[in-house]
Amino acid sequence: MRRYQTIDELVTDADFFSxxxxxxxxxxxxxxxxxxxxxxxxxxxxxxDYIRRWLQPxxxxxxxxxxxxxxxxxxxxxxxxxxxxxxxxxxxxxGTAMHFPNEIDWHANPTANxxxxxxxxxxxxxxxxxxxxxxxxxxxxxxxxxxxxxxxxWLKQVEYPLNHAGHETDCWRTIEAGxxxxxxxxxxxx
Numbered sequence: 001m002r003r004y005q006t007i008d009e010l011v012t013d014a015d016f017f018s019x020x021x022x023x024x025x026x027x028x029x030x031x032x033x034x035x036x037x038x039x040x041x042x043x044x045x046x047x048x049d050y051i052r053r054w055l056q057p058x059x060x061x062x063x064x065x066x067x068x069x070x071x072x073x074x075x076x077x078x079x080x081x082x083x084x085x086x087x088x089x090x091x092x093x094x095g096t097a098m099h100f101p102n103e104i105d106w107h108a109n110p111t112a113n114x115x116x117x118x119x120x121x122x123x124x125x126x127x128x129x130x131x132x133x134x135x136x137x138x139x140x141x142x143x144x145x146x147x148x149x150x151x152x153x154w155l156k157q158v159e160y161p162l163n164h165a166g167h168e169t170d171c172w173r174t175i176e177a178g179x180x181x182x183x184x185x186x187x188x189x190x
Contacts, residue, residue: 013043060190089102125150125185131146158171
């Protein structure tokens, strides 16, 4: 029996739009028509457009505190310098940096003693908050593009544990999922 599933295996377009989304509550687009005709490409486009209009980044970011622990920065590094470092492919977790020349390996661990917190905390995605702040202050698309690239990379690589204790995985524990949903992901999304 497999212990993990990818996002694509967990949620099909039909399940997402038929079971997870109340199309009657989505105003301004004919999402119901796309769902009824099983036109998943149109449904995705319409739903994404709705979400973009629904988000209020100026309001959210004005009230959401920007707090990322120093363990995700290099010594004396500003948040803007950290954002540029992240764009170049160097990430910091628990005070230890690792450079990823191409794509991030979300299961990596550069620590000499294979300290599991390095990988777990990498998967909290505090880097995405830093990228979001840099984008918010500069409108420089490189920060947004880096976030999108990293999110897609994470979704492709990291499998969701099924009926499985999270502490047995490299990338999932309840605490990481909670931190992602409370801090990193909403901030980056807005």
